[in-house]
Amino acid sequence: MSSGKILLGLLAGVAAGALIGVLFAPDKGENTRKKISDKADDYMDGIRGKFDEFIDTVSEKMEEVKEVVSEMAEQDISKVKQTVKDAKSATG
Numbered sequence: 001m002s003s004g005k006i007l008l009g010l011l012a013g014v015a016a017g018a019l020i021g022v023l024f025a026p027d028k029g030e031n032t033r034k035k036i037s038d039k040a041d042d043y044m045d046g047i048r049g050k051f052d053e054f055i056d057t058v059s060e061k062m063e064e065v066k067e068v069v070s071e072m073a074e075q076d077i078s079k080v081k082q083t084v085k086d087a088k089s090a091t092g
Contacts, residue, residue, distance in 0.1 A: 007050065015043050 022035045 011047065
């Protein structure tokens, strides 16, 4: 199981537990709705932060892959040029 799924499950469980706790708390409806709204905002901020971290990580990995592919392409181009040069020298 991936860490993303575990994190999502954990966040969902915490959100469900907090919602149930607030709903069963002896408080006025207005206060309860305010608490639910505040908690939802808190969780959304947390999810946005995790999503931003995920996007940053993916972007970094993509840059690394681009660099490796670029280096490999440059090496292959050099090999082709050397092969062409060697072929021209051999046929002379």
